[in-house]
Amino acid sequence: MATHRIGIVMHGVTGRMGMNQHLIRSIVAIRKQGGVALANGDRLMPDPILVGRNEEKIAALAKAHGIERWTTDLDIALANPDDTIFFDAATTQARPGLLKRAVAAGKHIYCEKPVATNLHEALDLCRAAKAAGVKHGVVQDKLWLPGLKKLQLLNDAGFFGKVLSVRGEFGYWVFEGDLQTAQRPSWNYRDEDGGGIILDMLCHWRYVIDNVFGKVKSVSCLGATHIPSRWDEQGKAYRATADDAAYATFELENGVIVQMNSSWCVRVRRDDLVTFQVDGTNGSAVAGLTDCYTQSRVNTPKPVWNPDLRNTHDFMADWSVVPETSTNDNAFKVQWELFLKHVWGEGEFRWNLLEGAKGVQLVELGLQSWRERRWVDITPLEA
Structure with a gap:
């Protein structure tokens, strides 16, 4: 050796x-x-x-x-x-x-x-x-996260039947920098310095969606700068010129609808900093960075809408954890x-510069959708 x-x-x-x-x-x-x-x-x-x-x-x-x-x-x-x-x-x-x-x-x-x-x-x-x-x-990197690997395994095994939709929630509260130090660098919030959550995160969502759920066909995106003033690393106030939240919907070639909310202005009340819920005819799954939970068709409860009574059903208990069947490195x-x-x-x-360019393409089309307030179709790329 x-x-x-x-x-x-x-x-x-x-x-x-x-x-x-x-x-x-x-x-x-x-x-x-x-x-x-x-x-x-x-x-x-x-x-x-x-x-x-x-x-x-x-x-x-x-x-x-x-x-x-x-x-x-x-x-x-x-x-x-x-x-x-x-x-x-x-x-x-x-x-x-x-x-x-x-x-x-x-x-x-x-x-x-x-x-x-x-x-x-x-x-x-x-x-x-x-x-x-x-x-x-x-x-x-997200393709090798344990939670997404489990989603991929479920999809490959046909667990979902026909996949209908995917709902993703990403983000957390990034402190403004006055009362508490911000967890992200100030340039993230300045468009002139290459900041913005659309540029940062739609590149991720392109490769995650393309590889796990299906090829992206079109996008509708709305960005926002919810917090217009922040404080930099030296404690100096500055104007935020980049988007700090993005609300995007993607139509896939296979008919699946994906909704992704990305925000640095959201307080977390979910299983993880990012979660994906996949709903299909035969079952659903919710995955975070590490864990994944499933609910099959035959184990789905039958909720009844009644706003006049407090609902005491433990919906979280209706989900089963996907076991660890392999070791996961960083x-x-x-x-x-x-x-x-x-x-x-x-x-x-296969995760080469062309795949990276596809992420940038989705960013540009997401920004175009926001600017023009309409759906935008995606054309195939060639180097």
Whole structure:
């Protein structure tokens, strides 16, 4: 058994998502487990170099996690032929330019979403990567969440019969920043800085819907900026120019109707920060990030509407938990392992830049629907 090194230029890992999910819970975790197992029994060991603008911060991060290499000079990092992958989790606005630089340097690329703030740049990236012959992937982490995997299993098993509708609720209350510190960065609420929940979340909903429920055919979306004033990281008041809530309905090619509410202005009274309820002729299911509950046709109670009497029926007790039948690793880590093996030449990887562009397409059409107050059809994309 041999261990093979694979070098990764990691950019944008001092931010919350890049540091926690991609660096610590993915790459560092893979290194601690001895690398990624290949089909022949060999191991693939990631060797990252961390790239950031703040020397003190990037050096401290590298030291804290036993990473020997770091730099503030992206050009030097991209020039090293021994590092074959470039990863980016920094700002969406800067991503297309960074990825094109990496492609020009001959790097395989892996990145967070959205891949761009507009479809033109997203498709331009696809074409550049295709012309350069490099491999590419986009983070679509929710596909490996235990709750969604259980929904997929139920769907594959025919549990639902004919699926009728899906209702999704995502969000939580993000503090304004005056009484309590906000849990999200202030740029999320400034349109000029690439903020907005439509740009952030419709990219997610595109790949979740396409892969689990059916291909999206058309969209109707209403956005809102419910809280117009917030306070930034320095405690300074600023005007929120980006949408902080989105109410979207999707019609799928198979006739299923999907309703998704996304909000940073909602207080949680549900099973999880995101839930999906799937209703079908033979049964229904409700899934969160981890758990999933089902109710079959023969076990469905017979409610009777009577507003004059308090309803004492425990509706929650009518649902059965889907048992854990497999172990579930961190969703980001699972996709990282698949991409690393793909770059090495083992296995296909269909979650590529074109799939990322589909998310950006849905964002643009959602914004168009909001602006024009109408349904908008989706056309197939080609790189």
